[in-house]
Amino acid sequence: MKVLKVGDRALLVELDGGPATEAFHAELLRRRATGALPAVREIVPAARTVLLDGVDAPERLAAELTGWEPAALHARVGQAVEVPVRYDGPDLPEVAALWGVSVEAAVRIHTAAEFRVAFCGFAPGFGYLTGLGERYEVPRRATPRTAVPAGSVALAGPYTGVYPRSSPGGWQLIGTTDVVLWDAEREPAALLTPGTRVRFTAEGGR
Numbered sequence: 001m002k003v004l005k006v007g008d009r010a011l012l013v014e015l016d017g018g019p020a021t022e023a024f025h026a027e028l029l030r031r032r033a034t035g036a037l038p039a040v041r042e043i044v045p046a047a048r049t050v051l052l053d054g055v056d057a058p059e060r061l062a063a064e065l066t067g068w069e070p071a072a073l074h075a076r077v078g079q080a081v082e083v084p085v086r087y088d089g090p091d092l093p094e095v096a097a098l099w100g101v102s103v104e105a106a107v108r109i110h111t112a113a114e115f116r117v118a119f120c121g122f123a124p125g126f127g128y129l130t131g132l133g134e135r136y137e138v139p140r141r142a143t144p145r146t147a148v149p150a151g152s153v154a155l156a157g158p159y160t161g162v163y164p165r166s167s168p169g170g171w172q173l174i175g176t177t178d179v180v181l182w183d184a185e186r187e188p189a190a191l192l193t194p195g196t197r198v199r200f201t202a203e204g205g206r
Contacts (some may be wrong), residue, residue: 011062012050018047018130018158019122021071024049027070029195038064045119045127065083076135080114080197085153087202089173091141095155098138105203109136110174115160115198120190125182127162127192133159144170149175153200160200162192185186 001024002014025045031037038061041054055061071106087107096106115131132155140156145168148154151165154171161171162180181191192198 003065005058007090009054009055009058011058012048015048021045021048023070025194060169080199083177083179083198083200084203085173085175085177085200089175091172094136095172095174096099099136109201110185111200117192117194117196119194123167125190126161127200130158138172144168152177153177
C-alpha cells in the first residue's frame with residue numbers, strides 16, 4: 001500500500017491489484033459505518049486506487065492507513081440488486097467457446113456468480129463488477145463497435161458491466177436488460193454503486 005497526498009485535503013491510496021483494492025474499499029466503508037473512520041467527505045475506488053477526498057487531517061489519516069491490514073473480501077453483506085437478463089447477446093457463443101462450455105452452461109455460470117461493484121466509471125451509472133474469477137476472463141473485441149445499445153450486459157477482462165446508455169464499446173456482449181442503471185430523478189441516481197452486491201437472473205428460460 002502506498003499513500004499519496006493530493007492537494008490540501010485528499011489522499012490517493014495505491015494498492016497491489018483489484019482484490020486488494022476491493023478489500024481496502026470494503027474496510028473503509030465498514031469503518032465509516034461504525035464511526036471508526038475520521039471524517040472523509042468522499043471515497044472513490046478505481047481499479048488499483050482509492051481516493052479519499054475532504055479529509056480534515058490527511059497527514060494523520062495517512063499514517064493510520066499504512067498500519068491497516070484489511071481482511072480478505074469474503075462475506076458480502078447487504079441485499080443484492082437483481083438484474084434480469086435476456087441472454088441474447090451476439091458475442092455469447094464466442095464467450096462460451098472461450099470458456100470451453102455450451103451457451104447454456106455459460107449462462108448458468110454467469111447467473112450462478114455473485115458480483116460486487118468494484119468501482120464505477122466510463123459513463124454515469126456504469127459499474128465494473130467482479131465475481132467470475134480468473135478462469136472466466138475474456139479479452140475485449142479486436143474491433144470495438146461504434147454503438148453498443150443501452151442495457152447491454154457485457155464482459156471484458158475480469159469485469160462484467162451493463163451499458164447505461166448507447167455508446168461505442170469493445171466489450172463482449174452476452175445479453176440485454178431493461179433495468180435502468182442511471183436516473184437523475186432517483187436518489188442515488190446510479191443503481192450500482194461501489195460495494196453493491198449484484199445477481200444476474202436469466203429471462204426466457206435459459
